[in-house]
Every structure is written in structure tokens, then in C-alpha cells.
Amino acid sequence: MAQHQHPAPIAAPARRRVVVTGVGAITPLGGDAATTWQGLLDGRSGIRPLEGAEFDGIPVRVVARAAVDPAERLPRNRARTMxxxxxxxxxxxxxxxxxxxxTDADPHRTGVSIGTILGGAPILVDAHTALTERGARYVSPHATPMIVPSGPAAQIAIxxxxxAEARTVTAACASGTEAIGQAADRIRDGHLDVVLAGGAEAVITPSIMAGFTAMRALAPGDGDPAEASRPFDRDRTGFVVGEGAGILVLEAEEHALxxxxxxxxxxxxxxxxxxxHHMVAPRTDGEGVADALRKALAAAGAAPEDVVHINAHATATTAGDAAEALALHAVFGAEDIARVPVTATKGAIGHLQGAAGGVEAVATVLALHHGVVPPTVGHRTPEQEHPLDLVIGAPRPLPGGPGGIALSNSFGFGGHNAVLALRRTGV
Incomplete structure (x- = not known):
């Protein structure tokens, strides 16, 4: 009897390099990425007083609204369905x-990966109000498709x-960062050539603001709004709710070249x-955050000494900032972390929730590209325990040259931790 011969194993294809070829953003500092970036370099704050009669019963008095109304930039018939x-x-x-x-990317090799926490959930409140106050026939026929969290990804694809695919990632405030990481893997493993990846969020509503206030998570903002969000500051009092979106175009390197x-x-x-550990509080030992940092470095084939910049999550909450600083010291060591310039974007734009990782990835990419680290807005008094080399006052030149690694950190409620490792490719 002839002996059966098994076919030779097929070698796995080499994993492809993934590069960033486009950036886009709408934030409290501007209606595009360039204006946002310049605002960060200038040390401007996009945090403003919270206005509107609907917020009268809420003690928090500051918010970080987007600098533009997106509905005014879209045709009315399109905007009303989103x-x-x-x-x-x-x-x-x-x-x-x-x-x-x-201009000519293959649509069947082009995907979307967007992080969001609530997506269109505020529409649910509007629909419920219309139902209870006016009746069922006043609920918009667009309400249900606008509510689903997958709406932003689907609308981009349309x-x-x-x-190829339109994916949605929901991982609390790490959503945007996880969406970018997952998109990179899809390209790296050969499934896609191009992905639009990042995050989007819009949750400045009375119910959401009231909920965060009840948790005592928000900065009261009873002084200068520009100093309401104070990352890594000894006297920090909580985060400021923001809104907007940050999107990267990720591309297989050979496709881009x-x-x-x-x-x-x-x-x-x-x-x-x-x-x-907990649905709201981070681990006080910072080990979850440290684990994500180590994994990001290992995936990049990098060591702590290769890191030239960190865009910190730094929401300006007491426990969150302390856990992140402790984790950075654990991974880098006190001597090594002291040489890495750190910035905390949320001091200028507030906390964009599921969009935070997308916007902060845009800022980190531009820091690498332009060779400069923007300052942290709102920081006044450094912590004595686990200090960091926080860039304050003015931008600082990025140390080193091509090959340097920048980390973009995102950590969220429920203990979701995600870190991007981005490499400088040239000047």
C-alpha cells in the first residue's frame, strides 16, 4: 500500500510594516489636524465655560466642545441621518x-476601524424625549441607525x-487606541492594504455630564477654564469632558511606497x-498599565532606551495620573524615564473619551514627523512622587533621529489599557 505523503507546510507570509500616510482631526482646538497641532504647540486651551439652560442643575462649569459644528460642514440631508x-x-x-x-485605493482592500464608547447614544435621549412629550410619530426614522455605536465606522465606509470591512471597537477610553492597533494588525497580517482608523465621540449632554459629576470624576472648573484640566499636577481635581474625532490613514509600507x-x-x-480590578478605579500599583507598556515595546522590537517621547493618557484624575506615573517608573526606571519628554494633551483639549486615543495618536504622529513635543497645558505644580519630565511652557525639540519610538497611552474605565508604539521614519 502506498504511503500517504503529507503536503509540505506552507510558510506564513512575512508580516508587513504599517505606516501612517494621512491624519485628520476635529477637536476643541480646531476644525482640522493642522489647526489642532498649532494650538497644541502654542499652548492654547480649548476648554470653555459650560453654557446652556439644560446644564443649570449641574455644578461642573467647564467643557471642551469641538471648535466647529460638524453639521454645518455637511449637506443637511446627510447630516440629519448621522x-x-x-x-x-x-x-x-x-x-x-x-x-x-x-485616489485609487482598491475598495475591497480598504477598511475602517473606529473606537467609540457611546457613539450615537445621545440620540436615544432625544428619541425618548420626543416619544414621551409628543408621541411615537415624532421619533425620527433615523433614530435607531444613528444610535448604534457602529454608526461612525459605517458612515465613513459609506x-x-x-x-473590505467597517469595524467598531468599544473599550472605554482606550477605544480609539485599540481601534488603531487592531487596524494595524489587519494590514500587517495581509488582510488589508489601507485602513482609516481612530476614534470619535460626542457626549456633552446633561445626562452624561450629570453621571460623571455624580462619580466625582470631573474638574469643577470654578476658576480659569484654561486651568481646569491639570495633568500630573499635585492639585489636579478631575477631567474635563471633550468631543471630536481623530483619524489616521494606515497603509502597508509597500503600498505607500x-x-x-x-x-x-x-x-x-x-x-x-x-x-x-474595578469598573472605575485603576489598579493602584499600576501593573495593568505597565503590562500594556511592556507589550507595546516588545511588539515593536524596542527597549525603554529607544523611547524618545510619551503622549500620556493623563486625564488629571488623582488615581489615574498616579497609576500611570508609577507604571512608567516601573517599566523605565527612575533614571531612564527622567530623560523622556512627556506631554499630556488633555490639558488643552479635555478628555475626548473614545476619541481620545485617535486624537492623541494624531498628535504623537505629528510630534515624530515635525521633531517637536508640544507643551502640557494646565500643569503648575509637579508631584514629588514618581516625577516625569513633563514638557511645560513651550515646545521642546524631539531628541534623537529616525528610529526613535514614541508611545501613545490610553487607559479606560473597567481597566482597559492600550498603548501604541510609533516609530520615527525620517525628517
């Missing part, structure tokens, strides 16, 4: 797409014709972990 978060997402994606110079694209940076790796 949640505010989806409107932000579509506009930031359009900017990133144009910035990347993509708008730009991305037919073949069309002569400008490359901002490489997505060298990412790490994710879970505290498995």
Missing part, C-alpha cells in the same frame, strides 16, 4: 484621506467607499491589557 459622533468621524476621515493623497506617498511614521506595535 449622530454628532458620526459627523465628526466622517469629516476627520475625509481630511485624513485627502491628506494621504489616496462616505469613502471602503468595502509604490504610490510615492509621504510617510509620517510607522505603527511599530501596540500592547493591550486588562486591570481586572
Amino acid at each position: 449622530s454628532r459622533a458620526a459627523q465628526f468621524a466622517v469629516l476627520a476621515a475625509r481630511e485624513a484621506w485627502a491628506d494621504a493623497g489616496l 462616505d469613502l467607499g471602503a468595502r 509604490a504610490r510615492g506617498a509621504r510617510i509620517y511614521a510607522e505603527v511599530a506595535g501596540w500592547g493591550v491589557s486588562a486591570d481586572a
Whole structure:
């Protein structure tokens, strides 16, 4: 009897490098990525007084609204079918797409990966109000598709014709960062060539603000709004709710090079972990955060000494900032972390929730591309325990040259931790 011969194993394809070729953003500092970036460099604050009769019973008096109304930038018939978060997402994606110079990407090899916490959930409140106050026939026929968290990703896919996939990631305030990391993996493993990835959020509503206030998570903002969010400050009092979107165009390196694209940076790796500790409070030992940091460095094939910049999560909550600082000391050591310039974007734009990781990834990519670290707004008095080299007052030149690693950190309620490792590719 002839002996059966097993076929030779097929070698796994080499994993591809993933690069960033486009950026887009709408934030409290500006209606596009360039204006937002300049605002960060200038040390401006996008935090303003909370206005509107609907917020009268809420003691918190500051908020970080987007600098533009997205509905005014879209045709009315299009805007009315989209949640505010989806409107932000579509506009930031359009900017990133144009910035990347993509004109003939294969739609069947182009995907979308967007992080959000609530997506269109504020629409649910409006629909319920219409139902109870006026009756069922006054509930919009667009309400249900606007409510679903997958709306922003779907609307981007519809708008730009991305037919491969449209994924939604919901991982609390780490959502945007996880969406970018997952998108990079899809390209790296050969499934896609191009992905629009990032985060979008719009939750400045009375019910959400009241809920955060009841948790005592928000800065009261009873002084200068520009100093309400105070990352890593000894006297920090909580975060400021923000809104907007940040989107990157991720692309397989060979795909980008073949069309002569400008490359901002490489997505060298990412790490994710879970505290498995508490729905609101982080682990006080910072071990969950440290685990994500170590995984990101390992995935990038990098060591702590390769890191030239960190964009910290730093929401300006007492426990959150302390856990992050402790984790950075644990991973780097006191001597090594002292040489790494750290910035905390939320001092200028507040906390954009599920969009935070997307916007902060845009800022980190631009820091690598331009070779400069923007200052942290709102910080006045350093902590004595686990100090960091926080950039304050003015921008600082980025140390080193091509090959340096920048980390973009995101940590969320429920113990979701995610870290992007981005590599500087050239000047």
C-alpha cells in the first residue's frame, strides 16, 4: 500500500510594516489636524465655560466642545441621518484621506476601524424625549441607525467607499487606541492594504455630564477654564469632558511606497491589557498599565532606551495620573524615564473619551514627523512622587533621529489599557 505523503507546510507570509500616510482631526482646538497641532504647540486651551439652560442643575462649569459644528460642514440631508459622533468621524476621515493623497485605493482592500464608547447614544435621549412629550410619530426614522455605536465606522465606509470591512471597537477610553492597533494588525497580517482608523465621540449632554459629576470624576472648573484640566499636577481635581474625532490613514509600507506617498511614521506595535480590578478605579500599583507598556515595546522590537517621547493618557484624575506615573517608573526606571519628554494633551483639549486615543495618536504622529513635543497645558505644580519630565511652557525639540519610538497611552474605565508604539521614519 502506498504511503500517504503529507503536503509540505506552507510558510506564513512575512508580516508587513504599517505606516501612517494621512491624519485628520476635529477637536476643541480646531476644525482640522493642522489647526489642532498649532494650538497644541502654542499652548492654547480649548476648554470653555459650560453654557446652556439644560446644564443649570449641574455644578461642573467647564467643557471642551469641538471648535466647529460638524453639521454645518455637511449637506443637511446627510447630516440629519448621522449622530454628532458620526459627523465628526466622517469629516476627520475625509481630511485624513485627502491628506494621504489616496485616489485609487482598491475598495475591497480598504477598511475602517473606529473606537467609540457611546457613539450615537445621545440620540436615544432625544428619541425618548420626543416619544414621551409628543408621541411615537415624532421619533425620527433615523433614530435607531444613528444610535448604534457602529454608526461612525459605517458612515465613513459609506462616505469613502471602503468595502473590505467597517469595524467598531468599544473599550472605554482606550477605544480609539485599540481601534488603531487592531487596524494595524489587519494590514500587517495581509488582510488589508489601507485602513482609516481612530476614534470619535460626542457626549456633552446633561445626562452624561450629570453621571460623571455624580462619580466625582470631573474638574469643577470654578476658576480659569484654561486651568481646569491639570495633568500630573499635585492639585489636579478631575477631567474635563471633550468631543471630536481623530483619524489616521494606515497603509502597508509597500503600498505607500509604490504610490510615492509621504510617510509620517510607522505603527511599530501596540500592547493591550486588562486591570481586572474595578469598573472605575485603576489598579493602584499600576501593573495593568505597565503590562500594556511592556507589550507595546516588545511588539515593536524596542527597549525603554529607544523611547524618545510619551503622549500620556493623563486625564488629571488623582488615581489615574498616579497609576500611570508609577507604571512608567516601573517599566523605565527612575533614571531612564527622567530623560523622556512627556506631554499630556488633555490639558488643552479635555478628555475626548473614545476619541481620545485617535486624537492623541494624531498628535504623537505629528510630534515624530515635525521633531517637536508640544507643551502640557494646565500643569503648575509637579508631584514629588514618581516625577516625569513633563514638557511645560513651550515646545521642546524631539531628541534623537529616525528610529526613535514614541508611545501613545490610553487607559479606560473597567481597566482597559492600550498603548501604541510609533516609530520615527525620517525628517
